[in-house]
Amino acid sequence: MDIVCMGLWAPDQMSYMDVRVCHPMAASYLNTKPSSLYKYHENTKKRSYMRRVQIVEGGTFSPLVLTTTGGVGPEMDRAMKRAAKLLEDHHGEMYNEALTAIRRRLRFSLLISTLRSLRGCRTKYSPKGLNEIDFNL
Numbered sequence: 001m002d003i004v005c006m007g008l009w010a011p012d013q014m015s016y017m018d019v020r021v022c023h024p025m026a027a028s029y030l031n032t033k034p035s036s037l038y039k040y041h042e043n044t045k046k047r048s049y050m051r052r053v054q055i056v057e058g059g060t061f062s063p064l065v066l067t068t069t070g071g072v073g074p075e076m077d078r079a080m081k082r083a084a085k086l087l088e089d090h091h092g093e094m095y096n097e098a099l100t101a102i103r104r105r106l107r108f109s110l111l112i113s114t115l116r117s118l119r120g121c122r123t124k125y126s127p128k129g130l131n132e133i134d135f136n137l
Contacts (some may be wrong), residue, residue: 002050003064010081014059017079018045021110023068036075043066066110080106 001016008015019040022029028036038116045063054059072080084099093101 001061003054008079008086014057015062016049016053016057017062017064019064019066020045021068023117024071026068027067034067035072038071041042042073042075046076057116083135087092 002019003017005015005017007013022037022041024032024037026032032040042063042065045065046061049063050061051058062075062079063073064076064079066076080099080102083102084093084095087093087098087102088095
């Protein structure tokens with residue numbers, strides 16, 4: 001699974017998420033409606049992970065399906081809206097601003113991941129210690 005967080009769907013419960021990106025313009029999907037495409041990929045992920053997450057991990061599972069054209073599946077949409085609602089409730093953020101920030105951050109993270117997979121990372125990663133980070137930006 002790609003993402004694990006605490007308290008997304010229920011307080012003090014782990015939520016596990018797995019991301020799948022598909023290309024709706026692929027030859028095998030040309031005659032498929034977007035809603036059917038999302039449902040197919042969500043059900044595939046649920047068959048793979050749902051039972052193990054519920055029984056072994058004792059948490060919830062959400063398949064997050066995105067398309068290369070910018071669309072998101074129903075579960076992904078619900079998860080983003082729930083995260084925005086939690087930010088609104090607990091941190092005083094405005095719902096629409098929180099949702100916009102989540103979507104923007106997701107897009108940039110996916111873009112960076114895509115670029116790194118295509119060209120590779122040009123610098124050696126070396127994590128900084130807390131004493132080396134300037135928090136007064």
